Amino acid sequence: MSNFTLASARDALKAKKISSKELTTAYIKAVEAARPLNAYITETPDKALEMAAASDARLAKGEGGALEGLPLAIKDLFCTKGVRTTAGSKILGNFIPPYESTVTANLWKAGAVMLGKTNLDEFAMGSSNETSASGPVFNPWRDGTKKLVPGGSSGGSASAVAGDLCLAATGTDTGGSIRQPAAITGIVGLKPTYGRCSRWGIVAFASSLDQAGPMTKTVRDAAILLGSMASIDPKDSTSTDLPVPDYEKALEGGIKGLRVGIPREYRMDGAPPEIAALWDKGAEWLKAQGAEIVEVSLPHTKYALPTYYIVAPAEASSNLARYDGVRFGHRAKDVKGITDLYEKSRAEGFGLEVQRRILIGTYVLSSGYYDAYYARAQKLRTLIARDFTEAYTQCDVLLTPATPGPAFGLGENSDDPVAMYLNDVFTVTVNLAGLPGLSVPAGLTAGGLPLGLQLIGKAFDEGTLLRAGLALETAANFTHKPANWWSAS
């Protein structure tokens, strides 16, 4: 089972070497056995078997979509009709959406099977999955016997893919929430161009940055999954009206002549030498396959993190205003009047990191501070995006580290939000510029923990990005697997 990728399982199903029911049953068992990882918030085995049976019926008739019968895990930020959706927060209570997000609806239409909803940082705010109201997720990789975080916010999805608790998973990425956990759990994570996947039905964190994407075992799987997640959606005004290309086909052709940019500002003082070494190695791998390596400059990089931590909380403070205890979710008891209801419900329902970001966001939008913070951040955002536009006159993709380091221990960054925010240093620029970014597992640290490299593409050029990713993956030949320490048996 653990040897299957999305692509190979698809082919096995088509060739009737295995049924969706068998595949799904095996994953349901793996999910149950892996509860110590806390990767799933909600398991939906009955629904999964029902969907698998329907898929088998279609496959038997020679029908079926691109993901027919393939068991997936869904980040618990996607609203799923009839299935509790928590966003990793207490404030949503037992919220059961009466609607299905566009991305998941696309997946079910393509025949995919839902195994359950994966854990995440509360409202996707975090880089370690420690802010979840459902408790932390553990990385299948350990440092000796020390337990590590899987990164965040899509930590549950990352652990589920890395621990073979699904064939692939969905994630969302606002500042690195797909790529950072993918990198430190040894899997592939793709944040598509802003607007490529519909945001409709995904619990919003920061609307101008949020983007759904695939978390998979291979680059090919990412291409396959993105092909079904992406769509033109009239229900999301910020989604693109460009047709969805055949991403799997775009993998073909190699990278001869591809110009790969190395942004000099990404060489950070005090970064572990392993990261820089891996980065250099990545450039060599691509060069060896015919790519041309060019040094480029993204001069406003150093402003990206502060810009991000103004823009994202500002939008979040407004997006999360609807969780007020009035219509759905958690409502405080014994309140005196409406203000008390708001204050108590929100104080009880939101965790501390979410409260911190709501406060930051409220502050930067306040009259008297707006120009100093929010307005300036917007200007910087424009400059950061322009850096990329200019860099892309000299190259086709950019190669950077994915994270400043490997997975870390629980609680190691929790009391220092700035240290935690630094995890996003290589990834937030991509969200601010609305570009696609791909994290590919590229090697292990001396301590045996996975590290990833990030490729950044031009807007809506996921095809080239994936093709470069495939070249990197082929050269890196990352076949390491974490030892299974979590199964009860």
Next chain:
Amino acid sequence: MNAPGAKILKGETGDWEIVIGMEVHAQVLSKSKLFSGASTQFGAEPNAQVSFVDAGMPGMLPVINAKCVEQAVRTGLGLKAKINLRSLFDRKNYFYPDLPQGYQISQFKDPIVGEGEVVIDLPSGESRVVGIERLHLEQDAGKSIHDQHPDHSYVDLNRSGIALMEIVTKPHMRSSEEAAAFLRKLRAIVRYLGTCDGNMDEGSMRADVNVSVCRVGGYDKFRADGSFKHLGTRCEIKNVNSMRFIAMAVEYEARRQVEILEGGGTISQETRLFDARLNETRSMRSKEEAHDYRYFPDPDLLPLELDAAWVAEIEKSLPELPDEKKARLIQAGLSAYDASVLVAEKESADYYEAMVKAGAEPKSAANWLSNEYFGRLNKAGLTLADGPVTAAANAAIVMMVGEGVISGKIAKDVLDLVWAEGGDPRALVEARGLRQVTDTGAIDAAIEAVIAANPDKVEEVKAKPKLAAWFVGQVMKQTGGKANPAAVNAALKTRLNLPDEG
């Protein structure tokens, strides 16, 4: 155009002028809401017209309703305003139970419509040009209901998300009458345009009125250099929902401010509420208590970009508006007064135009409506829409008078008959034998009968020609009022040998 002077408020210490600006919320006429597909029909069961977007459910996204944008552009064009081809939607953040998203989507910095103007006609015959500052689109909130349960409040979200146009004027109105006249004119314009039904009872049009007072001359200085320092501190009076209340609220508020200023006090900028029952305004919240709405561009929506050609198409399709219609009616021979009365309401203008189209002579039709039909409607407490007589029927009556088929007196009877019984006036005149008698034979016979019965009067009339009127009355009586009075006069003169100037 003659603009009236300032209306002076006499104070103990000297004269004061009133300065008024207005913010009008006009509900866009559209089938569905500004950012969702839910219905906008008035009067549905509570919460029957609420989509997931309107209820602020997690992950729901707004999508702009093109019809609402078109209506805003149409209104802007009707206000002779600049249409901004690029505008932005912003979030106005505040907590309230009837605001499910925790923010209202509005337009703050870059509205869809810029500066324009509205001309108001005053009873004195003078006109005032009121500058429009801007028009922007925004969502309405829901409704909190506090009187249905002792411990709980209820929320009805049917209104939540309905499109409103907020129309902001410059401080160009100078009296309570002008304020009321402005709102009446604005209401007429949007109703002509079909962009708002103007129904103030249902809350489709609501006005906030900004009132300040200044010493005589301050306003002219403001108009000269644009500096607000020449004007007094303004107070905003919220939700004044009828023309009459606007006039009352302005009068009260201006007096209140003058009294404070003359007592040596200062006006603090604040929001006040008009209480129609007590005829007074009361403080709602001061400037210090005002919300910090933390406006910022809504990241769920792209900038609204309009195609100039599309705007031009809308401009071409604009109907004739009150000012143009009035000018045309005056051209057609109506008095300025009659033209004003007719164009003030879209219904009356349409009704009048239908009569003219049916063949009625313009001036007669206008006179007939103002002298006869509108009076009857008023007396019966009916609106034109509810009135029992069609424009075609009224036109037929007016035309029959013009053709000499019936007299003006009979015409009133015919109107009463059609009012009470309905039916085609021409058929009615025939069936009831109300046709005016112009047949000289019949008139002569009636004259002979009157002479035969009153030989003494014949002698008298010869001495006193003025008595001829008595004969005319008798002949009219004899013919049941159907005789053509002019024909009777002529025949009598001949028969009785009366002088021409009798």
